[in-house]
């Protein structure tokens with residue numbers, strides 16, 4: 317089940333014309349490469365206090381049901397990852413909103429997971445996930461779905477591969493008619509660190525090393541027991557301190 321989260325994330329208004337995704341591969345990126353976000357997507361977005369927002373995660377059979385609401389914004393759009401094999405349908409859905417007179421249409425870029433089905437078909441992304449102190453991939457506690465045995469693992473927003481996928485999704489949305497971005501679960505890996513026992517992936521450990529080196533002098537680090545920050549491994553420190561399981565670590569922080 318897709319989560320229902322209490323926080324309504326930010327809407328970021330962007331004319332998404334200059335994003336170039338490097339390292340395109342035979343995945344969603346192939347679809348993007350054949351599409352170009354045109355300047356037609358750049359609209360004069362301006363919120364009004366009278367605007368009525370739609371949050372249609374999934375489309376109704378008949379778009380006319382929205383008419384009586386006189387909506388002005390699609391604030392919670394659908395993530396293109398769910399339409400990856402039928403993007404023309406996705407495009408028609410977005411056009412349906414435009415036919416209702418809506419110019420501000422958000423593309424949902426879900427920062428939480430690549431989804432279980434996409435992870436099944438693109439196994440390389442299963443390596444770009446948050447990991448607990450034992451190295452085990454973390455599943456967001458409120459996501460209970462799976463696809464042929466693959467779970468919706470928590471994507472690590474510090475991992476370049478997952479970052480690449482986020483950009484691909486944003487570009488897909490813009491290329492198919494969206495005019496805004498909705499960054500869903502925008503805290504990404506920070507939330508995982510806050511209450512899910514992660515992340516101890518190589519990118520997060522390296523990021524922590526860089527943060528320490530920037531924040532503290534070598535003398536200050538030495539006083540904390542870190543003689544050589546370039547070789548410091550936070551995960552090893554945690555385990556050496558006796559917190560060798562996800563539960564033990566979560567109970568301690």
Ligand SMILES: [Zn+2]
Nearest residue numbers: 472515517520
């Ligand atoms: Zn990580």
